[in-house]
Amino acid sequence: MKIQKKIIIFHLFDFDQRMTAFFFDPVDSVKLREQPAHLLFDSWEFATEKQILVRAALDIWSSS
Numbered sequence: 001m002k003i004q005k006k007i008i009i010f011h012l013f014d015f016d017q018r019m020t021a022f023f024f025d026p027v028d029s030v031k032l033r034e035q036p037a038h039l040l041f042d043s044w045e046f047a048t049e050k051q052i053l054v055r056a057a058l059d060i061w062s063s064s
Contacts, residue, residue, distance in 0.1 A: 002030040009057045019050065023057060036062065 006024065013019040022042075025033035032039065036058050043054040 005060055005063075006030050008060055012053060012057055012060070019053065023054070032061065 009023065010020060013023070021033075023033060023039065025031055034042065039054060040058060043051045046054065
């Protein structure tokens, strides 16, 4: 199930390697780089639309 979620998130990020590297650790694993709250906090450095993508990806990841 996690691999399916990762594929969806890859598409959501439009295969942007920077966003994928921000979210997953390492890029080829199905493990988040940080706890979801930390990822959300760290996303402040991105433009608003990328912050929204991070929130959407976290929703997909947590199935909420």
